[in-house]
Amino acid sequence: MTEPKIILTVNPGSTSTKIAVFADETRLFERKVDHSAADLAPFDTIGDQFQMRKAAIVAALKAEGFDLGTLAAVAGRGGKLPPLARGAYLVNDDMVAFLRHRPIDQHASNLGALIAHDIAEPLGIPSFIYDAVVVDEMEDIARFSGVPELTRRASCHVLNMRAMAIKVLRRDGLRLEDANVVVCHMGGGVTATVISGGRMIDVLTDEEGPFSPERAGRVPCRQLVDLCFSGDYDRKSATKLMRGVGGLVAYLGTNSALEVEARIDAGDAEAELVYRAMAYQIAKGIGELSTVVMGKVDRIVLTGAIAHSKRMADMVSARVAFIAPVEIVPGENELEALAAGTLRVLRGEETPNVFVAPPRARPAAEIRRVEEASRA
Template sequence: MTETLTILTINPGSTSTKIAVFADETRLFERKVDHSAADLAPFDTIGDQFAMRKAAIVAALKEEGFDLASLAAVAGRGGKLPPLKRGAYVVNDDMVEFLRHRPIDQHASNLGALIAYDVAAPLGIPAFIYDAVVVDEMDDIARFSGVPQLTRRASCHVLNMRAMAIKVLKRDGIRLEDANVVVCHMGGGVTATVISGGRMIDVLSDEEGPFSPERAGRVPCRQLVDLCFSKDYDRKSATKLMRGVGGLVAYLGTNSALEVEARIDRGDAEADLVYRAMAYQIAKGIGELSTVVMGKVDRIVLTGAIAHSKRMTDLVVERVKFIAPVEIVPGENELEALAAGTLRVLRGEEAPNVFVAPPRPATAARDRSRMAHA
């Protein structure tokens, strides 16, 4: 009989940390550990929250009566690291040092790997991240923006998107590496990707694709330049207009799709038009990415929180079903995705990558100087 593999998954967010324990594919329990404003107030940086968040996780596990000694591995949400390959990475000393002392950005996900490592190390078991925040395997041709100073970046909801594509295809006995799939994640931001040969060869980030509940998405360039150089906006307020108070918030004053749908049900014509416009742009983005693989798309997958909305998915499916069969897998399934990826590694179905930290800037400059004088 094959030994059951028990995995703890950790996904830190801005004001909470979600955890779950899986026995093979079965979720034993899930907890959301909230961090109040008072809890977070003493800390200047995300990194400073480490001990508080870890203690809260350990306390939650004790409340569940869970014995850490039964774990085979711990998986944390990948943080703001340099662009990585898809799949699993072992959390090693290089990764810990990078996330503690020179993270690319102050992001709650940076704590995922750190807490996973700190829990796993005393138990003598591995800690992993899987499909980190920035996985970049885009084709070179996809990087061009039209302006040499502006390079397109692979920024999307990687973890959930790849996991849901794998899940849909596995049900039909198809490997992700053998299919072309367009996946759209619909949440506070909307992103989309086309996966071919297992790689995310192109993406629509949340700033260059459809507008969403809180983000403006792709906007007219010249009008944006004029807006930024007007006296009405500084850098901070212009950025917030694109990310934070764009999309549904800008048009309708709310980021809640449920509220918008309630307005539509009450006969609000403006809400109906804006909502249909968002679906229109989502469908257009899916169609755009379908051209990358010459229209040879095996599946379209709609995921994210807004995929729970039948009204929204019906609007999108109506426009894209001619391209390929559409699968709807709602929710933000990061904990499940972390567990599934880690399980594949533990079973030997995937080999984990090894993180090598880039040299510190001063070290890099010193090395160039040595080479110049060699």
């Protein structure tokens, strides 16, 4: 009998870092390492937090009595990189340099690969990211928005969505590559995707699909333009209206689905209508994506934290069950998904991709100088 593969998974968030250790598919332990406001205050950027967060993780592992020398691999949450293919990427020097010196955005997930690499390299073991937030496999036809200057982009809860689709299908003896699955992640933001032939060929992002606890989702565009030019909002406040204080927060003053359900149970008719409207929009989004594969959907998967709500899951399922069987797999499950993907690589079931950093864009002024020189 072969020894189990011991895998450390690292998922940095804005004010905490979640870690877990797995032996093959079995979770040995999981910890949430909190980073207080005082911990974060000295750092100007997310990247500057690297050493502090890594030290906190190593300390948490030491407190568990865990021996880093037993690890076979370390997996970190994929950060804001250029668009990637699905699956695993080996964390290499190109990726480390890109995340350290050319980050696309200040996002905590950027630290996932850096921490994983820094722990793994001295041990002589590989480090990976898996299904990064920037996975983009959309078909060309899906990129049209109706305005050439506005291109639809893939942005969703890729890691959890693909992992839960794989999990559901494997339980039924099916492969993701041989099925059509619509997956909806219901959390602080709601995103959805249709997976066909293993590829996420279309996506509803959290700004063009259903409203959610904190985000407005798709809104009437002419009214949005009028609102932005009303003089009542600047760029920052208008953005916050769409992302941060939209959705349930805007209608009911809370981002807590549990609080909304308690208000419904207490007889709050407005809370019930708003909550049903959110379920209605989620179901519409699932129906919309089902048309991409001509309605030939094998499974619908509901996941994310709000999938724990039987009330919400039942309301959505009632509207979409005619399309395909609905599977409820609640939770965010990122740590499990990182471990499962890495394990498939270690077992030789998947081949990791190799990250190659794109060339640096040349400054516009330099390009103009070259063009002027060539004309002269």
